[in-house]
Amino acid sequence: MPEITDDILKKVIKVRESDSYKGKYGRILLIGGSENYGGAIIMSTEGAINSGAGLTAVATHSVNLTALHSRDPEAMYIDWRNKNLSDLIKKMDVIVCGPGLGTSDFAKGIVKMLRDNVNEKQTVILDASALDLISEDKNLMPLNAGHIVLTPHQMEWQRVSQIRIPFQDDKANKAALKQLVPNGNATLILKSNRTHVYGEDGNVYVNTAGNPGMATGGMGDTLAGIIGGFIAQFGPSIETILAAVYIHSLAGDILYKENYVVKPTEISKLLPRLMKKNAIKSGK
Numbered sequence: 001m002p003e004i005t006d007d008i009l010k011k012v013i014k015v016r017e018s019d020s021y022k023g024k025y026g027r028i029l030l031i032g033g034s035e036n037y038g039g040a041i042i043m044s045t046e047g048a049i050n051s052g053a054g055l056t057a058v059a060t061h062s063v064n065l066t067a068l069h070s071r072d073p074e075a076m077y078i079d080w081r082n083k084n085l086s087d088l089i090k091k092m093d094v095i096v097c098g099p100g101l102g103t104s105d106f107a108k109g110i111v112k113m114l115r116d117n118v119n120e121k122q123t124v125i126l127d128a129s130a131l132d133l134i135s136e137d138k139n140l141m142p143l144n145a146g147h148i149v150l151t152p153h154q155m156e157w158q159r160v161s162q163i164r165i166p167f168q169d170d171k172a173n174k175a176a177l178k179q180l181v182p183n184g185n186a187t188l189i190l191k192s193n194r195t196h197v198y199g200e201d202g203n204v205y206v207n208t209a210g211n212p213g214m215a216t217g218g219m220g221d222t223l224a225g226i227i228g229g230f231i232a233q234f235g236p237s238i239e240t241i242l243a244a245v246y247i248h249s250l251a252g253d254i255l256y257k258e259n260y261v262v263k264p265t266e267i268s269k270l271l272p273r274l275m276k277k278n279a280i281k282s283g284k
């Protein structure tokens with residue numbers, strides 16, 4: 001089984017061309033953050049911005065606006081009740097949906113709107129509550145997207161796939177993924193202390209980094225944002241996804257050396273420096 005190790009970063013992270021601008025590094029929209037879970041969408045947003053997405057927009061409950069902008073003025077904001085959200089969805093390269101979204105009827109309506117407005121040029125990353133909603137209604141899967149990335153932890157995957165945690169082996173997981181997204185354009189990132197990535201290429205990759213200090217609420221929200229930021233800049237290849245998974249855990253391991261607990265927001269803070277250190281000049 002291929003392992004995800006250090007060398008993946010140098011394959012993916014490129015030194016930026018002088019002749020470039022924000023539009024070259026992708027537009028990402030993050031949807032989530034109900035009244036109770038505003039922190040989740042903020043942490044996801046920090047993952048996206050700090051991993052280098054060119055333009056970041058957030059659709060969330062209006063109660064989160066001040067907190068979002070006081071932490072991340074780089075993010076644009078739209079009230080998730082705004083009718084223009086469907087038009088905004090169409091303009092994006094990458095959409096992350098689910099962190100802190102909740103499972104209300106309104107939240108279900110948002111996932112439905114996403115499904116009805118995505119196209120084959122876009123990548124959709126589904127996390128947390130979006131996965132829970134899909135587990136209740138498989139028709140919510142945004143099958144028109146060019147690429148779908150699912151990021152469940154084991155319990156979320158149990159709900160979506162109907163495979164109980166002890167029985168989540170590669171054969172069963174691959175079959176369930178194929179059933180959920182029959183056209184094969186889906187990557188499954190099954191999160192645990194040894195995260196497995198099921199690529200569109202049929203391979204299963206195992207993450208070798210990460211630690212128990214990372215068992216902190218918001219860690220997966222942050223990962224979803226980082227995957228989005230990486231895909232926005234480097235494209236939706238399996239290498240990009242593996243690099244995002246790895247750098248999240250690598251940052252966690254660096255922090256864990258001197259900290260008992262690893263805070264998700266500290267991982268995001270470390271990313272720009274870690275990316276600088278691992279960037280290669282194109283053509284090399």
Ligand SMILES: NC(=O)C1=CN([C@@H]2O[C@H](COP(=O)(O)OP(=O)(O)OC[C@H]3O[C@@H](n4cnc5c(N)ncnc54)[C@H](O)[C@@H]3O)[C@@H](O)[C@H]2O)[C@@H](O)CC1
Binds near residue numbers: 036
């Ligand atoms: N600050 C915030 O606003 C936060 C909001 N969050 C949001 O809260 C909502 C519910 O998500 P939760 O994940 O808490 O709730 P879930 O009920 O989906 O998952 C937690 C349950 O899964 C079990 N579990 C089994 N294996 C696991 C594994 N490998 N990793 C994690 N859990 C495992 C846990 O024991 C627990 O019972 C989501 O919308 C999420 O985005 C969380 O992300 C935490 C932080």
Ligand SMILES: Nc1ncnc2c1ncn2[C@@H]1O[C@H](COP(=O)(O)OP(=O)(O)O)[C@@H](O)[C@H]1O
Binds near residue numbers: 128194210216
């Ligand atoms: N013991 C551990 N070892 C390695 N990684 C871990 C450990 N515990 C949690 N993680 C990582 O932290 C993240 C947790 O995701 P998730 O449960 O979705 O968090 P949240 O929903 O609170 O944001 C995953 O990427 C997972 O791999």
Ligand SMILES: [Mg+2]
Binds near residue numbers: 127128153220221
């Ligand atoms: Mg989560």
